[in-house]
Every structure is written in C-alpha cells, then in structure tokens.
Amino acid sequence: MNGSTGCLPDHSELHSSRKAAEDSLIDMFGIARTHYAGELRRYGITYFTGREAEFGADYCEIAFGDPMTRAEFEAAQENW
Numbered sequence: 001m002n003g004s005t006g007c008l009p010d011h012s013e014l015h016s017s018r019k020a021a022e023d024s025l026i027d028m029f030g031i032a033r034t035h036y037a038g039e040l041r042r043y044g045i046t047y048f049t050g051r052e053a054e055f056g057a058d059y060c061e062i063a064f065g066d067p068m069t070r071a072e073f074e075a076a077q078e079n080w
Helices: 018-029 035-043 070-078
Strands: 045-047 059-061
Touching (some): 035 045
C-alpha cells in the first residue's frame, strides 16, 4: 500500500507472497535499482522524503493480514 502519512492509504493490493507485493510496488513507483527498493525489500517500508511530489506519496509499505487459505485468496481476488 502507499499514501500520505497520517491518512488512509491511497492504494492497496492483495498478493499471495511478500515478493509479489514488493515487485508490484517497485514496478508501480519505478524504483528498481534504487535505495528505495532496497529499503522496501529489507524493512517492508520506504519513505520518499523530499521527493513526495515526484512519487505522489509519502511512503509505500508491505502490510500483513491474517493468513488465508488458497480458496480465500482466490475468492478475495474475484471480488476486486
């Protein structure tokens, strides 16, 4: 997910793995091969301090919910 600090997230997605979530955010923001991508992969969050206007967000992060069964995950995807 991503957004502005202190606000509800602007965007969120559901993924089957942490790697898939990382790859999605890295692609969405075009931050491959940057320190932002490294921070996201290492810490699960990165802040775009000083470049918020360029990215349209203050941060992006990986959030974890309750584990789902495969059937629950597929049902959730159908409802999106």
